[in-house]
Each structure stands twice: as C-alpha cells, then as structure tokens.
Amino acid sequence: MSDRIPTLADLCSAIAEGQVSATADGCMYHINAFELRRYLNKFRPLPTISTVAAQEPNPHSDSQDWSISVA
Numbered sequence: 001m002s003d004r005i006p007t008l009a010d011l012c013s014a015i016a017e018g019q020v021s022a023t024a025d026g027c028m029y030h031i032n033a034f035e036l037r038r039y040l041n042k043f044r045p046l047p048t049i050s051t052v053a054a055q056e057p058n059p060h061s062d063s064q065d066w067s068i069s070v071a
Contacts, residue, residue, distance in 0.1 A: 006043045014039055 014020045015029060020039045022029040 004043060006040060011036075011039070 011020065015022045015031070020031060021035050022031045024030075
C-alpha cells in the first residue's frame with residue numbers, strides 16, 4: 001500500500017479503466033460511496049482503533065476517562 005494521496009485525475013482514470021464502477025447520466029457519473037471508499041482505501045488504509053480493556057478508575061476524578069490507541 002502506498003501513502004500517496006489520490007487525485008481527481010486518478011479517480012477519473014479508474015472510472016475510465018473500469019476499476020471503479022460508475023453509471024453515466026448525461027455528462028455526470030454516479031459512483032456508489034462504498035465503491036469510492038474501496039478504491040481510496042487502496043491508497044491509504046483507514047487507521048485501526050482499539051480500546052484498552054482493563055482500566056483503573058481515577059480516584060481523583062468524577063468522570064471516567066477512556067483511552068483510545070490509534071495504530
């Protein structure tokens with residue numbers, strides 16, 4: 001997977017090459033959001049979010065804090 005940012009030209013080329021399914025309506029293309037996301041994820045996958053299962057409550061705080069680590 002590369003970390004480059006896709007351009008509009010990349011998306012247009014992908015539509016023309018059939019890598020992204022789209023329907024033509026006159027001079028407009030309609031692309032399913034799922035298909036667009038699948039295509040964009042090839043360039044940079046979404047980060048994985050995980051939560052810490054065991055946490056010690058903070059005795060000095062009235063609210064509970066949750067921690068999230070992003071890989």
